[in-house]
Amino acid sequence: MVKTPRIIVIGGGATGCGVARDLVLRGYETILIETGNLGSGTSSRSHGMLQSGARYAVTETTFAAECYRERNIISKIFPQAVKLIGGLFIRLANDPEDYLEKFIKCCEIAKIPVKEIRVKDVLNREKELNKNILKAFHVPDALVYPPKLFNLLAKEIKAYGGKILTNHKVVSIKLSNNLARSIQVSHNGIKTNIECDGIINAAGPWSKEVAKLIDQNVELQLTRGCGIFFKGQLVNQAINRCRIPNNNDIMCPSGKESLWGTTSEIVNDPETPSTRPDEINDLLLGAQELFPNIKNYKPFRTWSGVRPLVKPKKFNKNLPLPRSHLVIDHKETGLNNFLTICGGALTTHRLMAEDVVNKLGKKFDIDIACSSHKTPLLN
Structure with a gap:
């Protein structure tokens, strides 16, 4: 009888949990290791968008198409964690005129449905928006609630025989x-050895530190983003600026709160420092362009998280760093059963898991098709 490979997944964020779920669905013996609690890192320090992909349609059309496909999959297999709120892309007078045509064309290429909405209708629903908006377009954005998502993923992993070791x-x-x-x-001060047949490093911004334990290298561009939570629901759907993704360009409803963000700053340390006063001021000034009365709403807390982005050898410095993911096979540097998965986004965590587990299977001559896209949550 062929022994089932035991695979250790390091990192209990969305990617790591997605990898563990994919592994158990394919029959691997799986152990998920997380330094803190599930989702306590980057995954829970974000605006919680389940992206339609429209935000990235112009700058990364292929990634945008992936986002829309994954948005549809996640909303079907984990409906309890998703709210289909919809989104708007708003054009103001100081947004570039040529972006709009590119936006519509690239959304069409990525198969993301876009529909122009009358400004009058938008303002009737979104009372706090700038009354001087020029154009508005609806896209199928959604929200995913990280605590619910991680709870569902953990139950699924355990139900199929996987083990989860937090802290x-x-x-x-x-x-x-x-x-x-x-x-x-x-x-708790006690050290334990766990044998394995393979390791998948899914530690997000800490992937480099994990790889260093075995003298391997993972090159990442760490960028810290922060945002502000306001009391009250300022908007009913996600509101985006119709321009190349940048700082200060998205507002999301989140229960009885509203989240505005985000900033982007290159950092070297994955440990997230507190949001600085100058960042809060910049965020408030940016929010005023879309929401002139924003200062009437008191910000009551801030958040910040570090994005582990893949930095290509060649890229357009005038554009944001790409959000696409990368699987690193450390066989090229002498380690045959160690893979790192990095980059990507919360929206594409399932796809990232599928990719890395496909590559792992080839190492063990295991040809079991992925089913994570069609396996609904266990009751």
Whole structure:
């Protein structure tokens, strides 16, 4: 009888949980290791958008198309964690005139439905919006609630026989004959060794630190983003600026709150510092362009998180760094059963998992098709 490979997944964010779910659905013995609680890193420090992809249609049309497909999949398999709120792209007088034509064309290429809405109708529903908007377009944006998502993913992983170890820090990885043989974790001061047949590094902004444990390299561009929560529901749907994705250009409803963001600053440390006063001021000034009365709503808390972006060797410096994901096979640097998955977004976490588990299967000559896109949540 062929032994089922035991795979350790390091990192319990959306990507790591998605990888663990994909593995158990394909029959792998799976252990998910997370330093803190599930989703306590980057995944829960965001605006929680389940992107239609329209935001990236002009700058990354292929990624935008992936977002829309994944938005539809996630909303079907995890409906309890999703709210289909819809979104608007708003053009103001100081937004570039040529962007609108590109936006509509690229959304069509990415198969993202876009519909122009009368400004009068928009203002009737969105009372706080700038009354001087020129154009408005509806897109199928949605929200995903991270706590609900992680709760559902954890139940699914365990239901199929997977193990989840939270508050366990990976302190070392033992190698032998170009293979990762075991890891050592620390929990409440007690160290434990766990044997394995393969490892998937899905630690997000901490992926580089995990890889360093075995003298491997993961090149990431870490960018810190922050935003503001306002009390009250200022908007009914996600409101985006109709321009190339930038700072200060999106407002999302979130229960009884509204979230405005975000900023982008290159950092070297994945540990997230507090939002600075100058960042809060910049956010408020940016919000005023879309919401002139924003200062009537008191910001009552801020958030910040670090995005682990893949930095291509060649890219247009006038555009934002791409959000597409990358699977790194460390076989090229002498380690045959260690993969790193990085980049991507909360919306595409399932697709990222499918990609890395497909590549893992080839290492073990296991040809089991992915079913995470069509397997609904277990009752």
